Amino acid sequence: MSKKLFIRTYGCQMNVYDSARMADVLAPLGYAPAQGPEDADLVILNTCHIREKASEKVYSELGRLRETKQERPGMLVAVAGCTAQAEGAEIVRRMPFVDVVVGPQAYHRLPELVARATRAGGAALDTDFPVESKFDHLPLVATPAGPSAFLTIQEGCDKFCTFCVVPYTRGAEFSRPAADIEREARMLVEGGAREITLLGQNVNAWHGAGEDGAAIGLGALARRLARIEGLARLRYTTSHPRDVDDALVAAHAEEPKLMPYLHLPVQSGADRVLEAMNRGHRAEDYLRIVERLRRARPDLALSSDFIVGFPGETEAEFEATLDLVRAVGFAGAFSFKFSARPGTPAAALSGQVAEEARDERLQRLQALLRDQAEAFNREVLGRVVPVLVEKPGRHPGQVVGRSPWLQSVHCHAPGAAIGETIDVRLLRLGPNSIAGEVAAPASGEAA
Numbered sequence: 001m002s003k004k005l006f007i008r009t010y011g012c013q014m015n016v017y018d019s020a021r022m023a024d025v026l027a028p029l030g031y032a033p034a035q036g037p038e039d040a041d042l043v044i045l046n047t048c049h050i051r052e053k054a055s056e057k058v059y060s061e062l063g064r065l066r067e068t069k070q071e072r073p074g075m076l077v078a079v080a081g082c083t084a085q086a087e088g089a090e091i092v093r094r095m096p097f098v099d100v101v102v103g104p105q106a107y108h109r110l111p112e113l114v115a116r117a118t119r120a121g122g123a124a125l126d127t128d129f130p131v132e133s134k135f136d137h138l139p140l141v142a143t144p145a146g147p148s149a150f151l152t153i154q155e156g157c158d159k160f161c162t163f164c165v166v167p168y169t170r171g172a173e174f175s176r177p178a179a180d181i182e183r184e185a186r187m188l189v190e191g192g193a194r195e196i197t198l199l200g201q202n203v204n205a206w207h208g209a210g211e212d213g214a215a216i217g218l219g220a221l222a223r224r225l226a227r228i229e230g231l232a233r234l235r236y237t238t239s240h241p242r243d244v245d246d247a248l249v250a251a252h253a254e255e256p257k258l259m260p261y262l263h264l265p266v267q268s269g270a271d272r273v274l275e276a277m278n279r280g281h282r283a284e285d286y287l288r289i290v291e292r293l294r295r296a297r298p299d300l301a302l303s304s305d306f307i308v309g310f311p312g313e314t315e316a317e318f319e320a321t322l323d324l325v326r327a328v329g330f331a332g333a334f335s336f337k338f339s340a341r342p343g344t345p346a347a348a349l350s351g352q353v354a355e356e357a358r359d360e361r362l363q364r365l366q367a368l369l370r371d372q373a374e375a376f377n378r379e380v381l382g383r384v385v386p387v388l389v390e391k392p393g394r395h396p397g398q399v400v401g402r403s404p405w406l407q408s409v410h411c412h413a414p415g416a417a418i419g420e421t422i423d424v425r426l427l428r429l430g431p432n433s434i435a436g437e438v439a440a441p442a443s444g445e446a447a
């Protein structure tokens, strides 16, 4: 019997990847995609727990689903993701109509959980960190949604930054075997992917064995995947400064498919704050890493994550963050006010910074980062760059794609196919996208 599934995804790209895998594992049970919760037999909320606001969203969405379920009692509601892992019991207590709660490492058990909820009524809860890897038990369907695909190669985190819930919600660091990753990457490319973004909470902590059995890291893995014919671009996210090794830097110098854009979170520019965050490096170390990377790949653009108002952060320490931003020059960034998360060491620290100070610092930091992003986008105007065409634009004949630096670009290119890389001259900055014109029919970038 055909049933309908709707998945709402919050949080990071790893959740986006997981949502696709959950749909894969449920497809053999007859679940096809629904338009929205209204016409779904099963609704999954794939949740995020990273900041207070993120997990509050879960409860307000559940409040709405409770009403939908009153009208259609047969509908099943499942909560997956990081809030499910962190607050499974609490969710069931506050929202007793929830049928399934499943943590990020137990998605391969979804069919059984859904069956149990259908049979028995009452919530089926699974927030174990199973000994078996979900990757070995999830079907490998790997149908990319478009030319740009995600592939999770590493999960979990052992770094325990004092502000962060991820080590608790995703569990210990785990690297998938290189051969499995390559197999999945080949399937994605066969299915039409031209760009693959390798995902992990600490993606550059990935380690495994090479074809000769020797220990390798992300640099060698990237080179191996770059050999896949038909794959034009490789990216990876999110990296930790502590795990940028020489082999990875060298891969940026020598592997043209590795795109010159790197998300490398630094969080703060003040050494005392970095220490209290347990980041394991100083501001100076970060600057040296950026230098090494830029020496290897001079056109490398960087983005980062920042937290303002970490407990005890003084005005001078906040200004050290602004100094670091000025020293690096970022092409993009995400910045957040510190959010005290239950169970993390930083939540219990004295010297919590007042809300007004956090607001004010965030605004100042974001103004600087906005200026830098705009300056970066301005710099590319007039140049011809390879654009990977991802989808049709709003107007007839128009296409939308991305530059090597992740900039969204639109241009009139009626002959261009989705998944093709075309050379585009960048002309004008728009609010969300750069307008360009086709410079040549084919690109120099390998495809």
Ligand code: SAH
Residues within 6 Å of the ligand: 050, 051, 163, 164, 165, 166, 201, 202, 238, 239, 240, 265, 267, 305, 306, 307, 336, 337, 338, 339, 340, 341
């Ligand atoms: N693994 C990545 C980050 C994953 S979380 C890394 O190590 O950099 C994504 C971002 O959310 C973090 O980089 C941080 O800037 C932000 N973040 C995490 N916990 C937070 C908290 N408690 N309050 C505010 N921002 C937080």
Ligand code: SF4
Residues within 6 Å of the ligand: 157, 158, 159, 160, 161, 164, 165, 166, 167, 201, 202, 240
């Ligand atoms: Fe969280 Fe730190 Fe691990 Fe990143 S490295 S996921 S910020 S604990």
Ligand code: F3S
Residues within 6 Å of the ligand: 010, 011, 012, 013, 014, 015, 047, 048, 049, 050, 081, 082, 165, 166, 169, 170, 201
């Ligand atoms: Fe959120 Fe979990 Fe990702 S907390 S950011 S969904 S790893």
